[in-house]
Amino acid sequence: MSIKRWGSAALIRLMLILMAFVTIYPVLFTLITSFKTSDEFYSNLWALPSQINIENYIEAFKVGKFGDYLLNSVVLAATSLVSVTIIATFAAYALARLRVPFAGSIIGFLFVMQILPVESMIIPLYMMMSKLNLFDITYLPIGLAYLGWLLPGTIVILRNFFMSIPVELLESARIDGSGELSTMFRIVFPLAGGAVATCTVFNFAFVWGELMWARIATLTTEKGIPLSVGLINFQGQYTTNWGLMTAAICMVLIPLIVLFIFLQKYFVQGLTSGAVKG
Amino acid sequence: MKHGFTAQSLHSKTRMLGILFLVPAALFISFSSLIPIVWNFILSFAEWNGFSSMKMVGLDNYVTLFQDSVTMKGFRYSVFIAVVSSVIAMISGLFLALLVYRLGNREGTVFRLIFFTPSMMPFIVIGLLFTFILSPDMGLLNQFFRIIGLESLERAWLAEPGLVLWTIAVVSGWRGSGSVMMLLYTAIVTIPSSMFEAARLEGMNYSQQIRRIILPLIMPMIGLVSMLVLIGAFKTYDIVYSMTKGGPGDYSKIVPIQMLDVGFTFNEFGYAAAIGVIFTVLVSIIIFISRKVVRGDVYEY
Numbered sequence: 117m118s119i120k121r122w123g124s125a126a127l128i129r130l131m132l133i134l135m136a137f138v139t140i141y142p143v144l145f146t147l148i149t150s151f152k153t154s155d156e157f158y159s160n161l162w163a164l165p166s167q168i169n170i171e172n173y174i175e176a177f178k179v180g181k182f183g184d185y186l187l188n189s190v191v192l193a194a195t196s197l198v199s200v201t202i203i204a205t206f207a208a209y210a211l212a213r214l215r216v217p218f219a220g221s222i223i224g225f226l227f228v229m230q231i232l233p234v235e236s237m238i239i240p241l242y243m244m245m246s247k248l249n250l251f252d253i254t255y256l257p258i259g260l261a262y263l264g265w266l267l268p269g270t271i272v273i274l275r276n277f278f279m280s281i282p283v284e285l286l287e288s289a290r291i292d293g294s295g296e297l298s299t300m301f302r303i304v305f306p307l308a309g310g311a312v313a314t315c316t317v318f319n320f321a322f323v324w325g326e327l328m329w330a331r332i333a334t335l336t337t338e339k340g341i342p343l344s345v346g347l348i349n350f351q352g353q354y355t356t357n358w359g360l361m362t363a364a365i366c367m368v369l370i371p372l373i374v375l376f377i378f379l380q381k382y383f384v385q386g387l388t389s390g391a392v393k394g
Numbered sequence: 395m396k397h398g399f400t401a402q403s404l405h406s407k408t409r410m411l412g413i414l415f416l417v418p419a420a421l422f423i424s425f426s427s428l429i430p431i432v433w434n435f436i437l438s439f440a441e442w443n444g445f446s447s448m449k450m451v452g453l454d455n456y457v458t459l460f461q462d463s464v465t466m467k468g469f470r471y472s473v474f475i476a477v478v479s480s481v482i483a484m485i486s487g488l489f490l491a492l493l494v495y496r497l498g499n500r501e502g503t504v505f506r507l508i509f510f511t512p513s514m515m516p517f518i519v520i521g522l523l524f525t526f527i528l529s530p531d532m533g534l535l536n537q538f539f540r541i542i543g544l545e546s547l548e549r550a551w552l553a554e555p556g557l558v559l560w561t562i563a564v565v566s567g568w569r570g571s572g573s574v575m576m577l578l579y580t581a582i583v584t585i586p587s588s589m590f591e592a593a594r595l596e597g598m599n600y601s602q603q604i605r606r607i608i609l610p611l612i613m614p615m616i617g618l619v620s621m622l623v624l625i626g627a628f629k630t631y632d633i634v635y636s637m638t639k640g641g642p643g644d645y646s647k648i649v650p651i652q653m654l655d656v657g658f659t660f661n662e663f664g665y666a667a668a669i670g671v672i673f674t675v676l677v678s679i680i681i682f683i684s685r686k687v688v689r690g691d692v693y694e695y
Binding site for chain 1 (some may be wrong): 405407408409411412413414415416418419422423424425426427428429430431433434437444490493494496497505507508509510511512514515516517518519522523524525526527529532534537568573576577580599600625628629631632635636649650653654657658663666667669670671673674677678681
């Protein structure tokens with residue numbers, strides 16, 4: 117009996133280790149390749165580099181304009197995430213606790229908005245922005261679209277969180293003579309930190325990697341190109357220069373992995389709060 | 395009486411404040427989602443090259459769409475990738491969740507972290523990563539086959555017409571499996587441990603526990619997760635564009651790529667809008683059907 121149980125646990129462990137290896141190895145391999153010179157890569161694919169060689173990264177920064185792309189992505193992420201968070205918090209609180217008429221239907225509408233594929237909106241969105249000459253303004257066309265697309269989901273998740281705050285807490289504040297605004301800022305928002313972090317982490321992952329709209333919105337300009345589009349352009353130019361390509365991939369991936377390791381909790385919460393909504 | 399009056403005015407004040415708070419969100423959502431969707435619908439009945447004035451042409455765009463073999467194949471490819479990658483993500487995610495749960499919380503944490511990693515990587519990064527891993531000559535996979543002496547298995551994974559869709563679906567399913575694992579794991583953890591103790595007393599082994607306890611109890615969650623996965627699985631533009639750009643030829647030209655080509659390469663914006671409309675209808679129908687299918691029994695415990 118005990119031998120059998122040990123046997124099956126060991127088998128499970130072995131399978132998991134094998135699968136973990138299969139999952140992690142492509143990423144590790146890419147990371148290792150990015151530190152190799154082209155000679156090292158072609159002479160032995162599997163070997164570790166003789167020394168940590170950051171030539172590829174330097175070259176990606178120099179010829180690939182990766183510094184610019186990185187900066188653009190950071191600016192885009194920061195501005196759109198801050199605006200999404202502020203606007204969504206107010207809207208979510210209004211829908212949860214401020215007796216807005218038709219709150220239920222509004223939530224339903226937001227839910228539909230979130231499910232509808234982006235394909236049903238980008239052609240006219242491009243035309244609207246082009247008519248309004250928004251494409252001349254750096255960052256704005258991309259940020260504006262992200263803002264509108266991220267708001268519905270964020271509002272729904274934050275609203276669910278605000279609903280979970282006991283009404284008694286708000287009532288007692290009201291009885292103590294606290295105005296609606298001061299209740300919000302002094303009691304409700306300080307409690308919302310975790311929920312906001314969850315949404316922000318999730319939204320960041322979207323903004324950092326989105327390609328379709330970012331590519332269309334920068335078709336006619338050289339300015340404000342984010343990392344995702346930069347990577348694709350890069351791929352077009354250096355198809356088989358794997359050292360350079362892998363360095364570029366790692367530059368997008370490493371910030372995300374670092375963030376993920378520190379904010380794991382919020383990634384998982386975002387996943388589950390996304391699953392129970394609606 | 396007086397009290398009632400002040401409560402009334404307080405309510406209406408609260409309500410006004412609430413509406414005020416909704417205004418910015420309403421403006422931005424209208425601008426980048428709602429108005430474009432309505433416009434897209436109107437545009438799908440028009441002919442427009444983006445410069446001259448618009449001409450209403452009735453159902454012409456839709457007639458073109460159903461006669462255009464590239465577009466029609468695009469729909470088939472999109473549905474194929476969505477369905478196959480969802481199935482792969484669900485099965486492997488469930489499998490991983492069951493294995494990780496067996497190991498217990500402490501040891502499982504590391505594995506959960508590792509298996510979840512692909513799910514938080516952007517599609518474009520996954521796509522480029524796999525163009526490298528799957529490249530015919532220097533790619534990891536083909537090199538691996540060469541080392542273990544199975545040269546016959548070497549393929550041009552992203553350049554063979556019959557193979558490319560499968561490759562994309564597997565990679566995309568691999569990415570999805572991490573989220574599925576995490577969600578199903580959290581569902582399994584909420585099952586009361588008393589049930590497992592009872593099962594152990596009756597001498598059930600783990601595979602019996604899976605069949606008799608875990609699977610029936612997490613069925614509703616499995617249904618919900620498959621819906622979420624399926625919705626996500628139609629967002630294929632980023633991964634397909636970064637892996638194949640629709641090639642070889644048109645063999646992986648999914649709907650979004652075809653739509654943007656029609657719009658921005660050939661300037662037929664009306665036709666592109668019609669493709670967008672049909673795509674939206676198709677996705678909605680599939681989500682609706684799957685919702686009916688996966689609605690399982692809910693056990694109280």
